[in-house]
Amino acid sequence: MLNKAREEKLLKLCRDMVRKPSVSGNEEDVAKLIKQNMEGNKFDEVIIDKYGSVVGHIKGKKPGKKVLLDGHIDTVDVDREVWEHDPFAAEVEGGKIYGRGTSDMKGALSAMILAAAYFVEDKKKDFTGDIYVSCPVHEECFEGIAAREISKYADPDYIIIGEASSLNIMRGQRGRAEIVLETKGKSAHSSSPQVGKNAVYDMVKLIKKIRDIEEKKHQVLGKGILELTDIISSPYPGASVVPNNCRVTYDRRTLVGETKELILNQIKEVIGILEKEDDDLEAEVYYAEGKEDCWTGNEIKAERFFPAWLYDKDSELVQKAFKAVTDAGFNSEISHYSFCTNGSHYAGELGIPTIGFGPSYEHLAHVKDEYIEIKQLYKGCRGYYNIIDNLL
Numbered sequence: 001m002l003n004k005a006r007e008e009k010l011l012k013l014c015r016d017m018v019r020k021p022s023v024s025g026n027e028e029d030v031a032k033l034i035k036q037n038m039e040g041n042k043f044d045e046v047i048i049d050k051y052g053s054v055v056g057h058i059k060g061k062k063p064g065k066k067v068l069l070d071g072h073i074d075t076v077d078v079d080r081e082v083w084e085h086d087p088f089a090a091e092v093e094g095g096k097i098y099g100r101g102t103s104d105m106k107g108a109l110s111a112m113i114l115a116a117a118y119f120v121e122d123k124k125k126d127f128t129g130d131i132y133v134s135c136p137v138h139e140e141c142f143e144g145i146a147a148r149e150i151s152k153y154a155d156p157d158y159i160i161i162g163e164a165s166s167l168n169i170m171r172g173q174r175g176r177a178e179i180v181l182e183t184k185g186k187s188a189h190s191s192s193p194q195v196g197k198n199a200v201y202d203m204v205k206l207i208k209k210i211r212d213i214e215e216k217k218h219q220v221l222g223k224g225i226l227e228l229t230d231i232i233s234s235p236y237p238g239a240s241v242v243p244n245n246c247r248v249t250y251d252r253r254t255l256v257g258e259t260k261e262l263i264l265n266q267i268k269e270v271i272g273i274l275e276k277e278d279d280d281l282e283a284e285v286y287y288a289e290g291k292e293d294c295w296t297g298n299e300i301k302a303e304r305f306f307p308a309w310l311y312d313k314d315s316e317l318v319q320k321a322f323k324a325v326t327d328a329g330f331n332s333e334i335s336h337y338s339f340c341t342n343g344s345h346y347a348g349e350l351g352i353p354t355i356g357f358g359p360s361y362e363h364l365a366h367v368k369d370e371y372i373e374i375k376q377l378y379k380g381c382r383g384y385y386n387i388i389d390n391l392l
Contacts, residue, residue, distance in 0.1 A: 001118060001385050002378055010381055011097075011374065013037060014110040015090035017073075018099035024074040027052055027137045028295040030106075031073060034113070034135050041117035043133075049149045052296045054135040056113070057154070058120050060392065064129030067391050068156035069116065069384060070147065070342050071109035071163075071358075072139030075101040082368045096371040104365035107372035108162035108358040108380055109135060115384035129392040132156060136342060138300055142290045143176070144345030145302045151350060158317055158391055159346040159354040160384070163337065164365065167330050167379055169322045170356030172310030173337035174221050175254035175344055177263055177287060180247060181206065184282035187235075187244040196242035200233050202274075202281055203246040209270045210250075218255045220310060220336060225253035226266075249288065256308045260287070263305075306340050307348030317353040317391075324386035325357065330379060338362060357383055 002010075020030035031054050038046045038056035045057040054073070078087045078100050085091050085098035092098075097107070116131045132154045136146040161170070183203045188196025207228065215224035229251045233243035252263055267285045275281050291301040311318055313334050325332045337343075337356055347354035359380030360372045 001122065002382060006114070006118060007378055010110060010114050010377060013114060014097060014102070014107050014372070014377060017106040017110055018090040018097065018101055019088055021088050022073055022075055022101065023077050024138050024140045025293055026295055027073050031135070031137070031295070034073065037113060038133070041113070042120070047153070049153065050296060050298050051146045051149060051294045051300050052137045053146050053150060055150055055153060056116070056133045058116060058131040060127040060129050061125050062128040064392060065157040066130040066132065066154060067158045067160065067388055068132040068134055068150070068154050069112040069160045069162060070134045070136065070150070070346070071105050071112055072137070072342065073106070073109065073135045074137050074140050075104065076140050076366050079368070085369050092374070095374050097374060097377070098369055098371045100370055102370050102372040103164050103360035104370070105162055105164065105358065107360060107377050108164065111359060111377055111381035112162055112384050115381045115388065119385050119388050127392045131388060131392070137294060138292055139342055141292050142302055142304060143306045143340045144342045144349065145300060147342045147345040151346060151352070156352060159343070159352050160321070160387060161341050161343050161354060161356040162358040163341050163356055164358045164360040164362050165335070165337070165356050166361050167325065167357070167359060167376070167383060168333045168335045169318060169325065170335055170337050171313065171318050172221060172256070173308060173339065173341055173343060174224070175258070175308035175348060176306045176340040177252040177254055178304035179250040179252055179264070179267065179285060180288050181250065181267060181285045182283065183246045185242065185244045185246070188242040190240045190242055193242050196244070197280060198242050199246040200243050202278070202283065203231070203248060205274055206270060206283060207248065209274060210267060213266055213270070216255060221255055221308065224255045224258065225251070227251050254308045256310050258308065260305050306344035309343055309347035309354065310336065311347070311353065311355070315353065317355055320390045321355045321357060321387050324390040325383045328379070328382050328386045330383065357387065
């Protein structure tokens with residue numbers, strides 16, 4: 001399926017994408033490059049939606065299932081001073097392409113686009129169903145939110161998430177939530193604290209009690225996590241003032257079956273216990289809301305709750321995808337992601353059969369001198385080609 005000319009084309013596309021910086025909210029240049037490439041590879045339809053995500057569509061000659069391959073185009077930012085390689089030069093050295101987004105995840109995305117194009121070229125469109133390649137924005141800010149527009153447009157039957165998986169088939173992930181807890185007090189001069197109420201002292205009581213919450217453990221996904229990541233009092237700085245507000249943030253890694261209500265209720269129960277001990281305790285808990293500007297001029301926002309998902313090893317999609325990559329000669333395993341992906345929307349919110357498969361390795365995301373091995377890039381393309389073939 002891959003020859004020298006196709007490999008060179010794939011290498012060029014990956015490098016061209018890396019040379020277009022695309023920190024979340026500034027993906028315009030790479031989005032336009034992708035749209036132009038899809039059109040040049042004879043996708044039947046290519047759109048850019050209101051958030052700035054790109055979606056390419058190829059129609060088979062006969063109606064059938066719709067397969068959507070998903071890879072985000074935004075990246076985290078770069079501290080150029082700590083990089084030895086230019087993060088946007090896409091330098092090739094030692095069988096690797098260096099640059100921001102090579103592993104997370106422009107390498108996978110370039111492999112997806114051209115796997116779809118090569119498949120259609122080889123089959124001369126004589127296949128059943130539809131292929132979509134989606135390139136969402138703002139995934140690094142909140143997983144799966146931009147994807148909501150994509151699922152409305154494509155209405156897919158199967159999802160392939162392209163996040164790095166070491167060429168393994170991923171069947172799930174823990175979810176993620178950002179929880180905010182606030183306590184209210186009464187300001188006073190710190191020379192007369194007895195006339196006020198210190199919101200921090202109330203928060204300390206809550207934090208101590210919350211640490212006693214025993215999170216469940218899933219036999220596949222592991223343990224749920226509730227970890228305090230930020231704390232601040234107000235007014236800040238609080239010179240000679242008793243703080244009237246204290247705000248903490250928790251990172252919550254969720255398991256399948258844990259709903260938004262269940263998770264908040266864990267902390268509400270703790271608040272209720274302490275309220276019985278202190279009539280003056282005033283506290284509230286809620287999900288943080290994210291809000292970001294898109295390169296299109298629109299705004300994207302949502303609560304920071306992204307559900308977990310998991311499919312059985314013997315499910316149809318997992319087994320078909322696994323057979324596809326083992327038939328390609330890969331020594332792949334069936335596993336799961338340790339981090340959150342757009343699968344939180346496709347699988348977690350909508351229940352669309354979803355798997356992950358991507359070239360490169362999880363530990364290379366967001367690091368200095370990020371790279372992708374060129375051999376992994378080529379194997380990723382072959383894997384996507386075979387998965388599409390097995391599903392359609």
